Amino acid sequence: MKRFYFLFLISFTTTIEVSAQIEPALPSVCLNNGPNNKNNMTVTGNTTFTFANLAEFDASQSSNTITITVASSQKYKLYIAGVMTAVTASATNTAIPINTFTIASTNRGTSPATITLSNSYLEVADFPSSTTGLSHTLTITRNTLNTFSQEPGNHTLTLHIRYCQY
């Protein structure tokens, strides 16, 4: 008689990816219906802000190179929130206030023309009659930054972009 012994190595692997920047609380209504090709968005483009001279600290700068393309079979809204990261964590440094930035979106529908960025989701576009989705180009404006409270170097604005059907 032959005996066979099988050793089963059973493992359940769960990988949890945690973003360094935690997503803000979702809007109250945020549905997720339809197949992926009718329920998704892509974001293209990049932007940076620099200061060519001292006078630019007393002026605003705008950039409109980021576009959100939505494919949706039903009505949807776009939301944006922002988080500023200071260059260093030194006690003498001050992060750029998040409300230094405003955002406007093309094809905003009934949403406000401009929002002042915050760390909570704010609605930038509302397309209540969508059956296909639209492209939304964002105009990001940096307002004056002339208190010189921020340490020189590279500061990072992280935009959280959420697409919700409703």
Add this chain to the structure above:
Amino acid sequence: MLCKRSYLFLLVVLAAHMTLFGQTRYLVKTVAITIPTVLDLQIVSGANPVVDFNVTSKIDNGIELLGATTFTYRSNKAWFVTIKAGSADFTGGVSGSPMPASVIRFRLNGTVAPYTPLSNIEQSLLANSGSKNARGIGTESIDFQIDPGYNYPPAQNYSLQVIYTISNL
């Protein structure tokens, strides 16, 4: 012969891969803001104060100019400002009888500190390299006291350059 049957249970192990955020309904975009070092000093009034000892009492008592020169500063690093004369003595006057820079004394406006004689060696006006002011923006003024007395020949062309320097080093 006793036959044992082994039932092989095939257990399918599924690795569950979870992500906390949907790849296509939530996205993160980063925007870089690059802030250069800013260090700026601008004289906004009193760049060239003129002092006229046109009456004897002014020679007796000297002349005090409160807020004679006003400047603005902008710095996004800790900073300090120094003051010095461009030379040890005034230019002009009578050859061989120089009038020293120390005839001018200075202090920060709004203080009750005693006046400090000016010289061609840098002196602290606002903070110093060992104890700088915090980054920011603001306006300051300087008081001058000029008291040559009767020690120097009369002339209408005495002139002295005053140099202000802002530093973050």
